[in-house]
Each structure stands twice: as C-alpha cells, then as structure tokens.
Amino acid sequence: MLRRLPRALPRLPPAAAAARSVVTAVPLAHVEVGDRGDRPPVVLLHGLFGSHGNFSTVAKTLVRRGSVKPDLVERLISVDISPVSSTPVSEFSAYISAMKLVKIPDGLSRSAARQLADDQLRPVVQLPQLRQFLLTNLVEVEGHYTWRVNLEAISHHLADIMNFPVFHEPYPGPALFLGGSNSPYISSKDxxxxxxxxxxADVQYIKGAGHIVHQDKFEDFITAVLNFLPPP
Incomplete structure (x- = not known):
C-alpha cells in the first residue's frame, strides 16, 4: 500500500542535516573464490563480529566439491538464525561489555596480546571457540591493540541489529534453516x-553444533549445504 507523503518535509536540525548531506555509499568488502565465469554466484554473508574470512574455508570447499547452476541464486540458507527478534536469546550485550574491558599494554607480541585478551574474556565468554571467534577482531594499529569493530556503534544499535523487520510478502524459493542443536537461535516457537x-523452508539441526555451526561441525555443515543445493 502506498502512503501519501506530506506536502512539506519537516526541517532537520542543522547537525542532522549536515550529517545526512555527507552520507555516501561505500563499496561492499568482499572476496571472490573460484572462477565463476558466466555462472551466478553463491553468496555467503557473515554475522555480527564476523568478517569475510569467516567462511573462507567453507567457500573454497564448496568450489571444490559443488557446482554453481543458474538457479542457485534462487535458494536461501539461513545458518542458525530465525526471522524473528534474537534479543531474548542473545548474549552479545555481555560479550560487548567484556570486550570493552579488555586492557592490553603496548609492546606485546600478537600471540601474547591474544592470550591476554583471551584470559580477560574467559569469565564472560566461556566457550573457547567463541572466544577465538571474537579475538579475530583484535588488531594492532600503530603499536596499540584495539578492536577493529566499532563496539560503541554496535552496542548503541544492538537492539536494531538483533531485531527482524516486518515483512508481509513471503519468499517463494527453496530455503534451508540450518541450526546447531546446542544453539537457541532457531527455536520451535519460530x-x-x-x-x-x-x-x-526446511529446518534442520546439526547435532553437537553451537551457534557457529560451520566451525563446530565443518564436515556436517558442508554436507548439509551441498545436499540442499542442486546436484551437478
């Protein structure tokens, strides 16, 4: 349904108007794996605190074992997330607070810095594989260790990130919701x-996997993905 716009838009405060005037589109950071040629791509999108390197091994494995056919872009795989608000089950707020409290002195080697940060995160982030995932964001900039993700911005907008917009039109193509059996992010109530x-949609769970499904059960994850994609 179309909504009629007002005849005159409200005047923005000077600071807001100035901010909007400098907003520009930026290139999407991405990495292409394999020689696609004229075939449509399989697009892998990482989640919060992730980067394009998270699915690097998955992408390379899919290139080796799978095929890319024209209808692949008409299929969707959602990895351990439902089309609902994730706020009630998310612990990211606690993780952000713990990351903000990490203190690393200058002059340490990268390995020593990661170990120190790992020790400081352990009381809140108890799963070792989850700490290692968060620590991929620890970088050295001009001799100082810092987080490459904007923790303040993420913290301020976390409710929006964890929410899911209201859609009325369904997605008509095949879909797979692939969750970890030890994760609460795809619940029967969803x-x-x-x-x-x-x-x-088909809902499947990989036994023994947590939220980072492809890391916890790599081979089972690859098998589930390839079984969902059309055969060669």
Whole structure:
C-alpha cells in the first residue's frame, strides 16, 4: 500500500542535516573464490563480529566439491538464525561489555596480546571457540591493540541489529534453516513465522553444533549445504 507523503518535509536540525548531506555509499568488502565465469554466484554473508574470512574455508570447499547452476541464486540458507527478534536469546550485550574491558599494554607480541585478551574474556565468554571467534577482531594499529569493530556503534544499535523487520510478502524459493542443536537461535516457537515467510523452508539441526555451526561441525555443515543445493 502506498502512503501519501506530506506536502512539506519537516526541517532537520542543522547537525542532522549536515550529517545526512555527507552520507555516501561505500563499496561492499568482499572476496571472490573460484572462477565463476558466466555462472551466478553463491553468496555467503557473515554475522555480527564476523568478517569475510569467516567462511573462507567453507567457500573454497564448496568450489571444490559443488557446482554453481543458474538457479542457485534462487535458494536461501539461513545458518542458525530465525526471522524473528534474537534479543531474548542473545548474549552479545555481555560479550560487548567484556570486550570493552579488555586492557592490553603496548609492546606485546600478537600471540601474547591474544592470550591476554583471551584470559580477560574467559569469565564472560566461556566457550573457547567463541572466544577465538571474537579475538579475530583484535588488531594492532600503530603499536596499540584495539578492536577493529566499532563496539560503541554496535552496542548503541544492538537492539536494531538483533531485531527482524516486518515483512508481509513471503519468499517463494527453496530455503534451508540450518541450526546447531546446542544453539537457541532457531527455536520451535519460530516455526510458524518461518513457515509464513518461507513456505518452502526446511529446518534442520546439526547435532553437537553451537551457534557457529560451520566451525563446530565443518564436515556436517558442508554436507548439509551441498545436499540442499542442486546436484551437478
């Protein structure tokens, strides 16, 4: 339904107007794996605190073992996330607070800095593989160790990031919601909304995997993805 716009838009405060005037589009950081040629790509999107390197091994494995056919762009795989608000089950707020409290003196080697940060995160982030994932964001800039992600911005907008917009039109293509059996991010209470928005969806769980499914059970994850994609 179209909504009629007012005849005159409200005047923005000077600071807001100036901020909006300098907003520009930026290139999307990405890495291409394999020789795509004229075939459509399989696009892998990482999650919060991630980077393009998170799915590097997955991408290379899919290139080696799979094929890319024209209808692959018409399929969707959602890895351990539902089309609902994730705020009730998310612990990211606690992780952000712990990351903000990490103190690393200058002059340490990268390995020593990571170990020190790992020790400081351990009381809050108890899973070793999750700490290692967060520590991929620890970088050295001009002799100082810092987080490459904007923790203040993420913290300020975390509720928006964890929320899911309201959609009325369903996605008509095949979809796979692939969760970890030890993760709360795809719950049975989400099934009605998944079915409403993705009527051709299948929900599967990989036994023994947590939220970072591809890291916890790599081979099982690759097998599930390839089974969902069309055969060569």
């Amino acid at each position: 099934y009605p909304e998944i079915q409403r928005l993705f009527p051709k």
